[in-house]
Amino acid sequence: MNDPAPYSIHRLWGWLVTLKISGVQAGIAMAVLAVLASAIIGNRTDEAYGICMACHGRDLLNWLVNIQFNSKLPVSPAFIIFPALTTVGVLVGALIGAITNGEFRWQRPENPLLSFLLGVLVMNFALLAGGCATRLLLRAATGETLGLAAYGALVAGVILATYLLRWWAQR
Amino acid sequence: MTLAAITTLIVGILFGYLGQRSRMCFVGGIRDFIFVRDTFLLKGMVAFGIVSWLGFSLAELLAATPGGGFSYASADLTRQAVLSGFGVGFLSILANGCPLRQHVLAAQGSVGAMAYLVGFFVGAIIFYKFSLPIILAY
Numbered sequence: 001m002n003d004p005a006p007y008s009i010h011r012l013w014g015w016l017v018t019l020k021i022s023g024v025q026a027g028i029a030m031a032v033l034a035v036l037a038s039a040i041i042g043n044r045t046d047e048a049y050g051i052c053m054a055c056h057g058r059d060l061l062n063w064l065v066n067i068q069f070n071s072k073l074p075v076s077p078a079f080i081i082f083p084a085l086t087t088v089g090v091l092v093g094a095l096i097g098a099i100t101n102g103e104f105r106w107q108r109p110e111n112p113l114l115s116f117l118l119g120v121l122v123m124n125f126a127l128l129a130g131g132c133a134t135r136l137l138l139r140a141a142t143g144e145t146l147g148l149a150a151y152g153a154l155v156a157g158v159i160l161a162t163y164l165l166r167w168w169a170q171r
Numbered sequence: 172m173t174l175a176a177i178t179t180l181i182v183g184i185l186f187g188y189l190g191q192r193s194r195m196c197f198v199g200g201i202r203d204f205i206f207v208r209d210t211f212l213l214k215g216m217v218a219f220g221i222v223s224w225l226g227f228s229l230a231e232l233l234a235a236t237p238g239g240g241f242s243y244a245s246a247d248l249t250r251q252a253v254l255s256g257f258g259v260g261f262l263s264i265l266a267n268g269c270p271l272r273q274h275v276l277a278a279q280g281s282v283g284a285m286a287y288l289v290g291f292f293v294g295a296i297i298f299y300k301f302s303l304p305i306i307l308a309y
Contacts, residue, residue: 019192023200023215026193030186031219035226037182041175048227051186053270056179058295065296073299082176089183090190090271094278097191109283118266119273119290120297125258126270127298128251128306133197133269136256137216141224145244150256157260158198162205165264 017100034138041078048142049076052135054126056086129154187275196272198263 021029030051037050049055055076062073063083076084098104109115126132129150131139136154139147189195193215200213244252263269266287268276273291276284 021189021192023193023195023211023213024218026189026195027215027218028222029189030195031222031226033182033185034219035223035230037178038227039230040178051182053274054291054295057270057292058298061292061295062299078175079179082173085176085180086183086186087274089180089185090187090274091278093184093187093189094191094275095187096184097188098279101192103191104280106280107282109281109286112283112286115266115283115286116290116293118262119287119292120294122259122262122266122270123291123294124298124302125255125262127295128302129255129259130252132271133259133263134271136259137197137220138223138227141220142227143224146248146252149244149249150252150259153253153256154198154260155201157257157262158201158264159205161261161264162202166206 034134038138047144048131048135048138048147049078050138051086052131052138053086053090054123054132055130055135056084057123058127059084060087186271187278190271190275191279194272197269198260199268199272202264 034048034050038048039050041049056079059076059079060083062075063079065071065073066075078084095104122132129136130146131150133154136147136151140151194212195215196212197216197219200210200216203209203211204213266273268284270291273284273287277288
């Protein structure tokens with residue numbers, strides 16, 4: 001008698017909350033979203049620009065600084081009038097996921113200054129490379145020469161850093 | 172331009188949700204495989220690469236988006252791409268995740284990831300005020 005209807009909002013909510021997503025499923029869904037977004041946003045100067053945590057973050061920050069201080073920091077042509085909201089979207093989406101599944105909890109940092117410095121360095125290298133790890137893989141997927149070179153180097157950097165950490169832990 | 176902004180918001184929310192539910196990280200897959208032979212994230216990364224490659228090929232066929240494709244790249248640009256790509260990969264492992272993963276961790280309440288994000292955005296200003304002029308000078 002108290003059971004909700006087969007397609008009620010409660011059942012949909014329950015399904016959403018208990019939804020388990022594998023790496024492969026997430027990879028496929030994210031790739032489809034990234035290609036669709038690239039098709040909507042993209043132009044000749046910004047290939048594979050559907051998602052990039054570094055470039056879209058830069059676009060949002062520079063847009064805000066330009067509005068506030070009347071400066072002329074570079075912003076992608078697609079986001080001159082309205083800003084790129086990827087950063088806000090990802091934070092909101094992840095917060096929804098964390099709260100609905102009871103996974104939100106404050107975690108104290110081990111070394112916040114080191115995290116801050118790594119953030120500064122990663123953004124500098126990412127802007128120089130023309131994208132974060134996600135966009136470099138997207139650019140490589142388009143077959144772009146520099147994207148392939150940068151992504152190959154990224155994989156080499158990941159492997160070297162991982163072996164370095166393992167050596168450090170086993171020392 | 173309004174469409175681009177709305178698209179980034181919607182795609183961002185979906186990316187954030189998927190990233191939170193799957194722990195997706197674009198450098199963590201290789202790290203986990205080397206450390207503990209865990210292929211969960213690596214499979215996701217490979218799936219992302221293959222599907223986006225197919226997607227871009229299809230989109231190019233339908234002329235919905237321009238493709239990159241092989242083209243000539245100068246030695247200077249290639250050297251710059253290789254060095255900076257290496258830096259992104261190396262430092263992302265030391266930071267315990269790619270920028271997408273750091274955004275997700277910050278939204279889950281990790282103060283360390285929040286400190287990383289503050290540095291990330293300060294880094295964009297440092298890049299245009301200091302790093303880029305120095306690089307262009309050479």
